[in-house]
Amino acid sequence: MSKYRNGRLNEEIKKYVSGIIQNKVKDPRISTLASVTRVDVTSDLSYAKVYISTFGDEKSKKETIDALKKSSGFIRSELGKVLKVRHIPQIVIELDQSLEYGMHIESLLKKIGEESKSED
Numbered sequence: 001m002s003k004y005r006n007g008r009l010n011e012e013i014k015k016y017v018s019g020i021i022q023n024k025v026k027d028p029r030i031s032t033l034a035s036v037t038r039v040d041v042t043s044d045l046s047y048a049k050v051y052i053s054t055f056g057d058e059k060s061k062k063e064t065i066d067a068l069k070k071s072s073g074f075i076r077s078e079l080g081k082v083l084k085v086r087h088i089p090q091i092v093i094e095l096d097q098s099l100e101y102g103m104h105i106e107s108l109l110k111k112i113g114e115e116s117k118s119e120d
Contacts, residue, residue: 006041013048014039020078029067031060037096041089048089051096061095068093
């Protein structure tokens, strides 16, 4: 499959999964601040890794991810209703920690900048 088609499929799945999570999954453990940040579909279309970003403490993040993992079959079946491909990939839910990582790097850079100013 071409890179271009794979990229389009990633974006389509991201859009549909986001809508399914927000409108159709009725699990109270899922945070309302959960959002799909990225989707990576394997080249053979067998798996789609869905990265979820959510705010809150570690306990609420874990509950949200666990609830979404349990509802991955439902998400896949709903995706099959709207996605026009022969094989609907298995949904693999992952916690996206890129926002936290970016904030951590930013705080380290800020700390280094403050230390360099105090040395001058």
